Amino acid sequence: MSQKVASAAENVSTGPYYAANVPLLSAAVALCCGPQDEREFFWTHSEEFCRDRYLLDDRATELMLAPQDSPLSHPDGRKIPTAEQLRAVALALIAELTAAKPLTLKPAPPPLDPQLAKELPIMVGLYGYFALGDSAPPSKWEDALLRELTGSQSAKDEVW
């Protein structure tokens, strides 16, 4: 192992939202509700964000990065995720959470942006249950999470 590699290994750290039992949920919460520098890290170092900070496997990393190749875009070129891409991430999250056991520790909660967290109450509630030792998950969370993340069957558009 070269000196450079050894140095890198010593510096390995995961994201401030990382919980070993729910890595994909940890990454999603960080991307959606984390502080701006954490969210921007996703855009500047997408793969490192997924693989190194949140220890996602190949499949989960692929799902998280897929929207960057979306066929939908704004006039200025910004990529918009497709409904199919969002649904794939949401279903992977549901699969991860269905198999996960909640942590029993009570770590200090990460500094979520309250306004952004308010937009995703089901996902943030599940993070509380699985990663922060909160007492109960939201009821009927599978369908609710799918709706919240994909906007399906709801009209969560800004309205005039």
Next chain:
Amino acid sequence: MRHLSERLSSWAARSGAALVSRAEAQAFSRLAEALPVQSSTYYAELRFAPLRQLDLLLALGSDTKSDAIAAIANRRLGWEPSAAAAWERARDLLDRWLRRGSALRPLISRAWLEFDDVNTPWAAVAPSISACLVPGYSGEGRVEPVASREQEIHAAREVYRAIAGEWESRAALDAIEDTVRSLPPTGRVIHVSVMTARTPPTAKLYLVVPRAALVPYLETIAWSGSYSLLERLLVQLATEPLCGADLYVDLNLSTFRESNATLGIAFSRQQMSADPERAQLLRSLVERGQCSERERAALSAWRGPEDPDERRWLDFKTVQTGEQPLQTKVYLGLAHPSSAFASAFTMPSRKPPAPAATTLSSRSNDS
């Protein structure tokens, strides 16, 4: 690229330019593409003939990327002094609102930029600004009453001051206090608007008021419009079967106690359940001479087939000004998947320069 401007152009062509000509659709597209900020939710606002005008509205969520602020500063339109001042208000509001921990952040859930008349010369293109005070406001369900009217008054005043900046007026602040304090218990302020692109930059409130309480409320605040015309409007067009027990109204704070007082009655997303295609409302508008049969047919075609990657819908607003004939506006809504989750995955237009980083993947490459 799939976008409102493309949708509008193809819809305008399909509908034989009943409401939007090819030239207007092209002007709309050019403006949409030149704006320094983009959104996932847009409206094209149309006024029926003879006052035809096409406006563009876009929504910004609290997850708007911070590069929007620099993009506004570096915009390539709206350089005339009055337009530049309006853009500066938008830039300042976004800067103060999007900053983590700012006092405005919990007060505003979404902001709207409205661009009047897509044929405006680019030097004069300027946004008017609205801010939504209702957390998580969406087209679903009724708007819950506020826990504290005093807090709502404070929020409405502070948001007005943040938008208006140097255009802040004592009269508008007093009007906000009077009109919000007088709301019935289940009434609520949804949006505070300052028409920063117009002269003078008037303030407006978009309110939800129980139907049964609307006239008493307007009397309490000394609204000086025509009550007989309003009551006819409520009986003939904004009926309970169509609009339900709540009414969504637009109140111009500059004129509400003058003879030319206006009142806008909106047919909003929350009221679509009884008439999701807006077929009944459109028929009523035709019967009352607010739009032609050809325009009705064109609007009916706006929604098109279901598409998981975008939603299209129609909202309306009927504006009563003094004793003048009603004027109805239609809002062609379009949104891409717009959960906050989708926004988080929406890649910023310009990536900031990437600092050097030591990563596990680089380690594995080295070894």
